[in-house]
Amino acid sequence: MEPNTWVPEGVDITVPNASRVYDYALGGMHNFTVDRAFWHQVQELFPEAHLVARANRAYLGRAVRWLVEEQGVTQFLDIGSGIPTLGNVHEVAQEVDPRARVVYVDIDPIAVEQSRSLLRDNPNAHAIRGDLRDPDAIVWHDQVISFLDFSRPIAVLMVAVLHFIPDEADPRSLISRIGMALMPGSFLVLSHAGPEVTEEGLQRQETARQLYEKTPTPVVIRDGRQLLDLVDDSFEVLEPGVVAADQWRPDPEETAEIPPQPTALVAVARRR
């Protein structure tokens, strides 16, 4: 696809970008040579890296379906939503309940533009630009407060985005700020890059982490305990707790397709 037809002005296409790299990892088309070269470097270290992305994405789909089907949730705020790909939140949710409403939020202008273009004819889904490090600007954004009903439960997704938030930005307090805006019975849907399980794997992971240091979005690896610590006591982490993505309410058919990926840590929590 010709870049100048879909790249918003001011986007730097000379450094790899997390949303475009992830788009490429999932087989998408909104990425550049620099993103593809970056992903190939990651894949040299982790040939199975695309499976981590797929396991994460499959979890997102299962969690959204479960929330609509079993918990009756019809409102979603997807922060760090990425460039639209297969199985976007509104597609999964609206397949179960066509009234389901979704607001997508991303820091990357390409992700926002592409989401807007996909949602042109969908009155029940919007995309806005926002930074998770400024959560109040997200929850008080005109298009969020006018579109989502904060007097009813909302599921806030932070899927594969929290590992781009360094400790200095205090991710626990960012999540708490979002939590304060939510009614009891609202949900958090989380996933996070976790540590490799062997010494040799940890070394490769450290090399990959150093690669990300050269991008605008360095990665922080957190283990299950550290992920739990990001969620304050106003939320209850639901069974099965923090687990690898494929173990969260697995779908037997999917599990057969994607082998277990222990570094894709996930958890779903409910506001008390």
Ligand SMILES: C[S@@+](CC[C@H](N)C(=O)[O-])C[C@H]1O[C@@H](n2cnc3c(N)ncnc32)[C@H](O)[C@@H]1O
């Ligand atoms: C790996 S993608 C995940 C996309 C999607 N949530 C998923 O799991 O399939 C991470 C996304 O987070 C976005 N992102 C990174 N830092 C962010 C921030 N501070 N605020 C909002 N979005 C951010 C990136 O632009 C990218 O689109």
